[in-house]
Amino acid sequence: MQTRFSPAQLAEPETAASEKIIRTCVHCGFCTATCPTYLLLGDELDSPRGRIYLMKEMLETGGPPAAETVKHVDRCLSCLSCMTTCPSGVNYMHLVDHARAYIEENYRRPWPERTLRAILAAVLSRPALFRWALRLAAIGRPFAPLLPGRLKGMVAMAPDRLPAPGAAERPGVFPAQGPRRGRVAVLAGCAQAVVGPGINESAIRLLTRLGVEVVTAKGAGCCGALPHHLGKAERSHALAQANIAAWTAELDGEGLDAIVITASGCGTSVKDYGYMFRDDPEWAGRAARVSALTRDVTEFLAGMDAPIPATAPEGVRVAYQSACSLQHGQGVRETPKDLLRAAGFEVVEPAEPHICCGSAGTYNLLQPKIASQLRARKVGNLEATRPDVIATGNIGCMTQIAGGTQVPVVHTVELLDWATGGPRPAALS
The missing domain is CATH 3.40.50 (Rossmann fold)
Structure with missing residues (x-):
């Protein structure tokens, strides 16, 4: 993709790195086939290719970005499925990370949005503060219908009880x-x-x-x-x-x-x-x-020298949900399934394993409509495998999927611990 950055812009390391990423894109559109938001919305600007065009224009032009650009960048899950699909090796992750930092610095969001994002960044990264916030949300759940917009959904998502600190x-x-x-x-x-x-x-x-x-x-x-x-x-x-x-x-x-x-x-x-x-x-x-x-x-x-000595309880059928950050972000795809099978579990994989469940960090809090559609799609595919339990490798996926199904959802390591002499996972009790 051709770019028109000035020498002064390219003297800035982040812009220089993004320019190289943009130039790697060859407009092929393979990424559109695996992008969750494009599959749902059918808008080119909600595909990786479309967003690359928008981010390129935003960074080249400089100054405050257009509201339309911000809307479509905000809708990106950062699931990185596009990076798995891309034949040209476009590092979309680093580009969209730069774009988000640029938007944060140069775009003034409406005050409710600014406040919400500031609260999420401050609270979620501090366990003690997050714990108190969830306790307050649980107390306030009866009043959730009276709350505006996304606050209503956030309060509804708070668990009734919190486990003791580990x-x-x-x-x-x-x-x-x-x-x-x-x-x-x-x-x-x-x-x-x-x-x-x-x-x-x-x-x-x-x-x-x-x-x-x-x-x-x-x-x-x-x-x-x-x-x-x-x-x-x-x-x-x-x-x-x-x-x-x-x-x-x-x-x-x-x-x-x-x-x-x-x-x-x-x-x-x-x-x-x-x-x-x-x-x-x-x-x-x-x-x-x-x-x-x-x-x-x-x-x-x-990677340990010797195989893990494990004997899973007989007949436990596990639907493995591959977290986007693990399969696309880190390239770890078969290893968790291999470990579960070696431990004695029956492992099944749902249709569309590459499509995000809609959690994506704070995405399900900031884009609840799209996130709920993706969750319904994911849960439908998982339940179609008729599992006894769903296993995944990320707490965000666990929370998101558990909100849409009665099938127990656990972390992969909880099953491996159980199969090697540890306690039965709490979600299965």
């Missing part, structure tokens, strides 16, 4: 059982630590059972993905730097064999730290080191 939320070391075969750091995270602490509990039990010492590093917390996708670069970079510093201290201390992530949305973000800080002389080396060591929990388990 041990992984606090800094600590969980010793390996038997001879130590490795040492890893596990990211406690933010939203998952509040609504799904049992996921990291399962991961820690499983890893230590396999002879791996697990550390939750002091100072590590939210990966920064949620504010990052809202275009709030300063906040997301600060959170990323805190993690990089915490894990570097562990690397330089007793050492780490890997940084293990149980939320695939976080994993995609942490694996991108090296790119995020590529031009920062103070952080580039440490960020690249952290990214190179980061593994999804299923990646790490599959």
